[in-house]
């Protein structure tokens with residue numbers, strides 16, 4: 014492909030994306046294809062001869078689009094948002110086009126240095142404190158720093174490896190770990206990536222202590238954490254890491270970071286804060302409270318620009334207060350990677366900050382996003398999501414059939430269908446059945462997409478707002494679909510008692 018051909022072909026792809034975004038709201042949000050049907054449609058040998066891009070794009074439309082669930086749809090309200098955006102796509106294109114490998118500073122200095130600067134800027138904007146910056150405001154080098162990981166799951170895994178490195182005085186990387194000796198703590202609402210991290214680190218999933226939460230707020234019970242720590246220490250075990258959740262996946266609950274940090278440090282444990290979804294909200298002064306306690310107490314912190322901050326997957330920002338623990342756990346220097354810059358100690362070699370060696374230039378994507386929208390644009394986006402979620406809360410509160418299942422947080426509302434039209438409470442099992450049926454009705458309508466969770470054994474709907482194309486009208490339209498489906502289900506239930 015010549016440069017001129019590339020220019021022409023690239024425009025066709027950008028046109029495809031622009032058309033897709035412009036019309037995605039008219040498509041069914043959730044794909045309903047049968048398992049295996051996409052594979053069957055696209056299967057076949059690699060072509061011997063080159064095919065024109067038109068043919069590829071036409072097959073995308075014909076064979077792949079029906080099997081897509083549209084995450085950029087304005088009425089995608091499931092899980093958490095995974096914002097793309099024009100600036101992120103353009104930044105990602107730059108990264109792909111540059112095609113640099115940033116494993117060492119020496120393999121492309123701009124890749125490492127831009128990442129350090131962007132993460133310092135973001136740490137300050139999120140109120141994490143200077144302790145997490147590569148370079149302090151006075152220009153002197155810091156002890157901490159940030160890195161872009163692929164996902165929060167990887168960030169949490171590396172936090173655990175750093176914590177284990179510190180707790181074992183470095184023996185974890187040389188000797189491995191003794192079975193049953195080291196323990197990890199988080200609430201019952203913590204993300205499953207913590208359990209996975211325990212499995213991958215060699216601690217085993219039984220090392221994870223699941224701490225109770227308050228039945229309404231879903232926040233970790235600090236007294237229960239204190240007891241669990243005490244019991245393990247009395248039995249000769251070593252607490253390695255306590256994880257606080259800022260914005261749990263189920264309901265968006267924010268754990269008491271300050272109290273948890275004090276407890277963790279009393280027992281020599283590392284405090285990791287998982288703010289994968291909610292953390293970015295702190296860019297707005299009125300939501301800065303979500304990161305309270307992080308500056309003073311956290312040893313590490315993760316939040317995902319690839320969720321609610323307009324940065325196409327993947328981009329997970331992760332910071333540590335003491336980079337020597339992380340680098341100590343993960344550094345390795347084979348002869349073929351030796352170079353004077355690394356040996357001088359004056360540079361950051363990011364291959365020591367994560368499991369993999371190679372890494373792409375994600376920082377240019379995040380930098381493009383931060384500059385293209387500015388703090389004012391990013392705040393406007395976050396605020397729109399919070400305002401739309403407040404409208405959802407208002408609708409739930411005003412309808413006698415629905416009950417909030419936990420306090421709403423930022424862009425997330427958890428609720429269930431719990432009463433009939435007159436407000437008479439349904440038996441729990443019946444309410445569970447109808448809540449699940451309601452979700453199925455909304456999702457199969459193609460109009461909107463919600464997801465669910467279980468709280469204290471009860472089925473709960475999650476309505477997660479925050480799409481970049483979502484408007485107030487999309488919220489109203491989805492509520493209408495939900496309300497009509499509830500009418501139908503309750504009418505049906507009344508007609509067939511028992």
Ligand SMILES: *Cc1c(COP(=O)(O)O)cnc(C)c1O
Pocket residue numbers: 093163164165166167204206258260261262287288289290317329
């Ligand atoms: C989404 C989420 C994760 C996992 O994020 P990935 O980047 O997909 O690994 C972890 N923790 C919380 C609280 C989340 O919301």
